[in-house]
Every structure is written in C-alpha cells, then in structure tokens.
Amino acid sequence: MPPGRPTIRSRQVAGELRRLRKQAGFTTGEVGAQLGLSQAKVSRVETGSSGLRLGDVQAMLGLYRVPEPRQAEILDLVRRAAEPGWPQVHGRGLPEQWLTLIDWESKAVALRAYHGGLVPGLLQTADYARAVLRDTAAEPPGDAELDAKVAARLARQGILSRDRPPTLLAVIGEQALRIPVGGPAIAAAQLRHLAEAIRKPHVQVRVVPDSAGAHPGLDGSFLLMDFDQDRSVVHTEHRSRSLFLDDEESVAVHQRAWERIAAVALSAQESTEMITGLT
Template sequence: MANFLREARGKRSSAEAAAVAGFSKATLSRVERGETTISPGDARLLLSHYGVPGTVIESFAELAYAAKQPGWWQRYKSALPDWFSLFVGVETAAREIHTYEPELVPGILQTPEYSRALMDKDLKVPDVEHEILEAVSLRQRRQEKLTGDEAAEFRAVINESALHRLIGGPDTHREQLEYLLAMGSRDNIKIKVLPFTSGAHAASYGAFVLLDYTVVDTDYALAYVEYAGGAVYLEARDEISLYRHMFENLWQDAATADETEDLIKTAIRGLR
C-alpha cells in the first residue's frame, strides 16, 4: 500500500498531495513509508487526484478499510510499536509466509523461554516486566497463524548459526530446537537449514519476511525488512520479485529436509 501510494503520486509534491487529503506533509510521509495506515476516504481523495482508475481506487480503499479494523493484536499495545503493528496485521491475513533468518529462530516459531531470553537483550523492549511478558505473549499468539484452522503455508530458511547460538542457556535452547523439529513436521510448515558448507549466499544483507495475502479478492505481496529502530515495508513489483528470487535461491542452496533434521538433531546432541 505504501509504495503504491508513493508511486501513484509520481512527481507531484508532497505538499500538494497532503493538502488534497487535508493532512500534513509529515503524515503523508509516514503513510508512504508504511508507518501508519490511511483511511479509505483519504485514499480515495489521493488516488482520484493522482488519476488512478476507479476500479483500482475502490480495491485500494477496501484494503485501507481492512487495515483500519481493530485486530486481536491491538490488545498488546504496550508490546507493539506502530511500525510493527502493520506487519502483524498482514501476517494474520497471509496465505503464504516465506522467511529467512541468519542468527535466530524466526519469531513465529519461538518458544516462550527462548523469546524471553531475547527480550531481555532487546533494547527496543522496555525493561518493564509486564511489557516483556506482553511481548512474549504476542509472539506466542502469532503462532496461531501456523496452527489454526486457516493456517498459512510457511517456508523458512534458517542459517546454521541460529542452531548454535546459545539463547537462554542449554535447556532453553534444547527445548527450542526440539520445538523446531516438531513444528517442521506439520504439513503446512517446511523448514530448511542453510549450512555453513553452502558458502556465499543470496541473503548476506540479512533477515526478511515475504508475505502473500488476499484482500477483497485481490492478491497482494509485502516484503518486510526490520532494522534496529523500525522496519521497511516493500511493495513495488520489482522489489517483491527481488525478494522472491532471493528466497528461492536460499531454498535451493539450503540442506534437504532430511539433512536439516540431522543438523538440528546434531545441534541438540551438542547441548547434552
């Protein structure tokens, strides 16, 4: 949504566009960076001004409406920065999720104890007990997207380094790796480890998540890249194509399912 709005604006000034919608340049900038949502009415005003076809405008307005609806994740406000709320909403709607993690087990696959150990070191999480517990609880609730009635098809490539980075002590780490094996046995979940022996790979820039979802019978895709102070949401066709290509390269270079299971079991044995 954000990139579409930015591209539709074209060479028009942000001041001109903001005036049409009746809000500040700063607000328009946040909308175009994916840091805040836009109302269906404002979306219609802007896209009409940009000369976008009516059918596209209505589809986009429906998407904006869906993004504004309160979701289950809103109860975790103290653990949910504005820039992450959009991701959780899209993840909840996703039919397919592809992710690469170089250092850690992906958040949506983490056990409570593993998550807690990470939160204790996360500078973005306030050092307040109830907020830490909310952040851990949020990650656990997100797992329903993989185990519920409308479970997404999920593929993950995890760098071998994540198997050996001891998080929370041997017992916590062992439990996490055993949980990874259990989740990987589900029909909708496929996990591969990218072994050290694979050498150079396509995602040396870091972690990312690629989400495919449908709103009002229209298909969308979003690439999510997190950094220390927030996240970048990518929606342009060439950006999505790049991340799809990157993920498929990783998937091809990663260990097979049987080899992945052996690598995880070997890491577990190393903890005994």
C-alpha cells in the first residue's frame, strides 16, 4: 500500500506490528539495523504515517518469529488495506472482532455508544452480560464459550479504570432500563451498577424516553470511537457479523445520527434521576 491517509486496516496492522516488536524485545533501531531500514522508517510504519509495503511487513513478521497462520492474516490485511470498511464474520468461540474492538477502544480518547434495548457492554455487570450473551443468541453457547465471551466483555471495561481513561458518553433507550434481562434480581443489580458508574467524571449516560417517538437510533446500535489525531472509527454489530468503518461518509452519517439521537435524549441530570429512581 503506497503512502497516504491510513485506512482502518493499515491502522490495525501498524498497531499490531508495534505490539509484536515489543513482544519480541526489539527496539525500532534494532529492527531497522536487522532489516536495512532506517529507525524513522520503522517508526512511521508503526504509527501508520508511512505506507505499508508487503515486503517490509513480511520481513518484520519473520524477524519477530510470528507463527505462519498469524502472518497470513496480517499480510492479507496489508494486501486489502485500501478497501473501505472491515467486516468480520462471527464464529464459534471468542470472536476475533471482539479482540479487535478491545484494541480500538484502548486507543480511543472518547467513546460514544448508542444502544436501544440493552445496557452497553462497557457498563454491563458479569451476570447481565452472561444473560445477554446466552438469551439473545440464535444458538445458545456452551458453558466454556459463554465464560470466554463474558470474560472478554468484562476485559473491555478495564479501559474505564485506567489512570487516563477515555470519556464514555452512552445514550440508551428507556427500554434498556426496564427490560428484566436475566430476571428481576440481575436487572436490579445492573441498574445499581449503572447508577454507580455515572458517578465517575468520565462516564455519562443519557436516556432516550419512549415518548421521544421515532429517531435514527431505531435503525440500530453503534459505537463511535474518537482519537487524538486519526479520524473516528464506527463499530456496528449484527447477529452474524461486525463492521468497522472509518471512511469519511460513513463516519459523517453516524455522527449526524448521533446528534439527532442526542437531541431527543433526556439531559444528563434527568437521565440520572430516571436511573436512580428505578433502582
């Protein structure tokens, strides 16, 4: 891929190469010396500011002793780096797209999530998450698979406990507060957890009341991830696949939808009063 504005695939490869280098114990200077590249070139590749060249990436992966199956996956991303969007098909076990989502969320400085009928994953309790993953699946997962998925969902929440966490603005439908997911006890515990979470200065939850009528959120949930320097990334999740988007048009469409949803949501204070009133 020639130099230019990085795409979502090239941004993912850049971050993975940085992680793999550190895991292998190399500095950027050592990698450059081994592969005949300048230290600046290696750094530019890892920040996504330099175009990804298949030969360079392949050499880096070989130096880091990355297993061949993983090498093939990364090189495929390089070959397809110019393609818009990034669909990922769900499979059994721990979905690869969840690992990707955790990686993107960890880099974001701000997260804007809209969910109509459920509490967002970043604010779910373990019992609530287990009930969601079990009861909304077309084919209920086995215990081991369910445990892995719950653990992955809870691992995402670690970013909210960092020294410098991203800001999280979650807009949810009123139904998310009233549907007894997992039964009355689990639903009540989830409401108490939500009421506690919104006391944190970097977390805000606003509620779209049922009385708001039709709005763009009825078309589906989505997550906007904002970054310091790179353009935002949109994540949408459906029953059989997830999609990561960072092209200007898709991001703009979701930002406009976000603004219209936020316009019909209750204020932060009114939302807090509704949530605490239901606990």
